[in-house]
Structures are given as structure tokens and as C-alpha cells.
Amino acid sequence: MQPQDRILERLARVRDPELGATIVELGMVGAVRVTGRVAHVEVALTTASCPLRSDIERDVREAVLELEDIDEIEVTMGVLDPAAKASLMRTARALAQARAPQTSIPRRAPVFMIASGKGGVGKSSISANVAIALAKTGLRVGVLDADIWGFSLARLLDITGDVEVRGAKMIPLERSVGAGSVALLSMGHLADEKQALLWRGLMVQKAVAQFIEDADWSQVDVMVIDTPPGTGDIVMTLARLLPHMGQVVVTTPSKAAQHVAARAADFASKSHIRLLGVIENMSGFACECGKVHAPLGVGGGRELAQELGVELLAKIPLRGDVADGGDDGLPVAWHEDGEGPFQELARRLMGLAPSLIPVGCTARLLDALDHAVTEA
Template identity: 40%
Template sequence: MRTLGARVDADTLARVRTAVGSLVEPSLRHRLDELGMVGDVSAVRGGVRVVVHLPSTALPGQDRLRDAVRAAARVDGVGSVDVEVEPMSDSGRMDVARTLKAAPGLNTLGSRTRVYAVASGKGGVGKSVVTANLAAALAAAGQRVGVIDADVWGYSVPQLFGVREAPVALKGVMLPVRAHDVSLMSVGFFVDDAQPVVWRGPMLHKALEQFVGDVYWGELDVLLLDLPPGTGDVPMSLIELLPDVQLLLVTTPQAAVAAVAGRVAAMATDSRVPVAGVVENMSSISCDGCGAETPLFDGDAGASLAGSLGVPLLGRVPVDRELTRCADAGVPAVLEQPGSPAAVELSRVAATLPSHEPTLAGRSLPLFVSSESS
């Protein structure tokens, strides 16, 4: 007959609490003890019982969290581990929200996040596909990446990343939706696909303000903004909200398309927003059989636009069947078909994105009140 072990002592329980508390919650990116998620840790015959308080029952990855807690709790002297998950109290959820709100934001002084606004003059040039694949390529290279789908009327990020779920809301803080190791926020997560978004200036600005300030992004390395085409309210709002933004222009080889993209660049210049470079999309058609590339349009407008702006032509992305198939399937081609011509070029562009040092312009500087008399 199996003999049950003795109860663990108080010192062992303290070590269990410390080990479990040091775990980092993947979505909230804080230690469990910082978030008040570690509840009762008690001894049972031959092992321990650990209670974890969840700030939201919709928090993703709960099974993985249970496994991580179970593994961490097996310190020396502990046999079996029983993990129980309980909803957090209302006051506890409020404390978690305060902790997240106190974390550095995208427009906080000292933030090292590189912000690229992917823009075009006209719609239909593949701007969103470029954005999605750049984000996925950067994330695959180990960077912490976020995407704001700022094309409110023509949002496509949910489709391109193959995710359809509402963000987790926690006392005034939203958690971005995660897909393919990229943090995402889009109006498409809040409305039905068949429902048109009929918003005007003030509503657009408020939505973008919430996407920047009320979403817990954590410490990102790169944030990509998928802008609507043209020079309307949305680009101007984001320039105000994110003073360190750089413009990434997407055009086709057509002169007419590049000319309109040039107007977007002029708007950026007037607003003192640097242009990081130009990506020429649909430069050619790749042959599935022989691998040859045939120009899709006459002209070399991408290079001409980059030259006139004094910025690099970052890449020429061909049209290939795998790029469009992956977009329809909701998986970035750089992950699903990394060897396809378009994916190779987009990965190269992601690896060579230029950067610039953040400035203090447009930022709110902290004020300190000194108690010393003058």
C-alpha cells in the first residue's frame, strides 16, 4: 500500500510562493506577485495547493499558465501540486488595471519603440499586406511587435492575421489580440464584417487615442500603423499621438500612383515627420514554373519617388501566388511560404528598416516639485 508523504513545512510553502510569484503572465507581461495573482498556498498530504487569481476569465493561455505554475511549485520537498484558478475580486482587478496603466506607454518619454506609419496615396496598392508581413517577419526575428489597424473604414488586419476575437477589457485597459507573435488592435475586432464603419473626425480621433493610450502594449520594439490611403484625419491624428512616427510609403511602379504617394510625403514633411523609405509593391509577376520575373507596369516610379524624397527604396516586392493565397488564408506569407519571392523580399525589407533617434518634440515632460526654497 502506498504511504502518503508528510505535509510540507512553512519554509517550503514560502519558497513555493516565491517561485510561483516570479512567473511572468504572458499577456500582461508582469510577474504574478506584482499583479496579486498568487492566492492561497497551502500544504496538503505530500504536496501543495496553489490558488491563482485570474483578472479576467477571458485571459488567453490559461492552460499554459496552470502548467507553468505547477512546474514552478515543484521546489525541493514538494511532491504533488494542485493548481486551482479562481476569479479575482473587483478590487484586485482594479489594482491590476492601475499597474498596467502605470507601465511606460508608446508615447512615454524615453520609449525606445520604433514607430512606422505604413501609408499610400491610393488604395489597392497592397499596403496592408506589406504591413502584416513586415510585422510577422520582425516578430519571427525575435522583436516585440505591435500593429494598429488605423484603416478604420477598410480594416483588414483581422483577415490578414486570421484572428476574429474581441480584445480582453480590464477596468479601462484593453489587451491587444495576439496572432503569430504580433500584438494587434483593429476596429475589426469590435464590429461585424458586414457592418460598415461610418465615423467622422472626432470619433476617429477618439478611437485612435484609445488604441494608443488605453491598450496595454507593453515594451514594444516596433509598432506598425496601417494607415488609410490619402492625407485625411487619421494620419494627422496619429502624428499628434505618436510624435516619433516615421512614414513608410508603399507605391506601385505606376507614375500616377507614386505621384499621389508623393503628396502623402509632402504632408509628412509639413508635419516634420521623417520618411523612412519607399516600398515598391507589385513590381513584377513571378513565374511559378521558371522563377522569372516580368514587370507588371511600365516605369520605375518607386525608385523615382525615393530619389525625389532623398530616401532609400527599401525593396521591390513582386506579385506571386503564395502571397495572395496566404493573405486569403490569414497567415503572413513570410511565415507560411518564406521561400516565395515576395516573402523573401519582404523579410529583407523588415531586416533593413531604417531608424532615427526619438526627440522630445510633442512629448509631455514630467514636472517635479521641489520642496527646497529658493
């Protein structure tokens, strides 16, 4: 075996801890040369400021210096060009999907995660309403309330009761909605609010994992996941278990919200889940006086979408009936006709669904997604 090949063999043991694959698999190794007993190795990172830079460099050195005929190594750290970065993201995503545990969620069912770096922007209200709007089109919609401490969907959707366990699997509680149905699992079904507050760290991750792995979602056509604010353990567990899901970021029109909301998008790019678009909630309020007031500002959603290189999927106005519907367990989308903002949002999301199905993705869609990722 040539010295270069032996070096490559060693490098194939060095993993990028963040991407969870070897630097060879990920195409991060450039030229490898040997002069005498000195190895020269080029390694390209996704960004120059990669926080794992020194770890990777150290691991490369150690791996190569184990070879008996190499005394020294010169490592040149560079940055991948956009095309190589897009290809790396594709590989990382495919590897994450291949390694993801099997769940009962059918492969053909798109999974939409509603997230935001910011609290109180309307994630739960949107999850509830979009689930209703999707169900009204005849779909069986699975809803996972992944907000373990701050669960609210049992109340918002008025789906309460005890969860049945059949064949060691939890059966989500189902409610008929128009031609379809909504099936929900929430901590609200398993614990009272005081108990939920006592849950911490690992237990929380375990609860989310159980809602996915130990529940029977086999009947759903589409999944909607409501998340707590931020990018903590819960969202990370979701990304690990459901790497093929698409994330939608919710923001209000204000600039401050936009910046905090964007952290969720940053998370999507780091964990290789697809960022589908932005929803601006609490946009202008249509007053009886005939004017549209904008108490929370204007344009935050569009700006965030532009910044992230994705679509602005919906602008949901500030409306009293959105809040009232939550209190009554009758989300406003229940009464909305086909033209309401949540129906429109449901249509847009289903339009993006083909990009989330693990098999049969077209190259064109992948390219568009990779473009969004590399621009982020």
C-alpha cells in the same frame, strides 16, 4: 527695456498655426529695428508660397501695434535659408515630441507607419507581412490597424476574438509567431463591417486616439501601423499622437501611382514626422515561362525615392502567394526563409530604428533626416 526687446516680447506671442510654436521659438524672426515710432520687422517663412503668410503677417502687425510707442510697422516677409529651415524643422519636431501625450508605447520601441496617398497598393499586405517577419526575429510586434473603415488586419493576420479590457486599457490580441509575437488592435475586433461604415469624422479620430492612448502597448518592442489611403483625419491624428514615428510610403511601379503615393510624403514633411523610405510593391512578376513580366510598369519606386531624397527600402514582386496568404490568414512571410523580401524589409526597417528613438538621436542622423526634409 529697449524698444526692440519689447517688440520681440510681443512677437513671442505670434504662433505659426501649422507648426504649433511661436515664430520666435522657431527662429523665423530676423532683424528688428525701430526708427522713431516705426517698427521694422523681418519674418522668414519656410516657403515663399506659405499659405499662412498673410495670417502670420497680420498677427505680427497686430502684436507690435499694441505697443503704445509704435504707430506704424513695416513687415518684410522672406524665406529661411536651407540651414535655418533644417534647424526650424528640428525645433518643430522637438516641440511636437515634447507636447505629445504620454502613451504606453515604450520609448525604445520604433514606430513604423505604412502609408500611401493611394489605395490598393498593398499597405495592409505589407504591414501584415513585415509584422510577421519582425516577429520571427524574436520581437514582440504591436500592430495597429488604423484603417477604421477599411480594416483588414484581423483577417490578414488571422487574429480574431474579443478585446480584453484590463485596468481601463484595451489589451491587444496576441498571436505567437516564431520566437516572437504579433499583438493587434483593429476595428475588426470591435465592430462589424456595417457598423464601421457608420463611423464619421470625430468618432474616427477618437477611435484611433483610443487605440493609442487607451490600449496597453507597454510590452511591444516595435510598432507597425497600417493606415487608410490618403492623408486625412486618421493619419493626422496619428502624427499628432506619435510625432516620433517614421513613415514609409508604398507605391506600385506605375507613374500614376507614384504621384498619388507622393502625397503621403508631402504630408510627412508638413507634419514633421520622419520619412524613412519608399517600398515598391507589385514589381515584376516572375512567370513560369522564365521571364519577368511587369504589368504595372517599371521604376516607379526608385523614381519616387530619388524624388523624395530617401531610400528605396524594398521591391516586393507581384506574387500570387501574397494575395493567397492574405485570404488564408497566413501571410507569405510566415513561410519565407531569411532571404525573402519581407525579411529583408524588416531588417532594413530595424536598421533605421535608431533614428526614431526620441532620446539619443545622433546629430549625424538628424542632419541626414533634415537634409531629406529640406530637399522635399
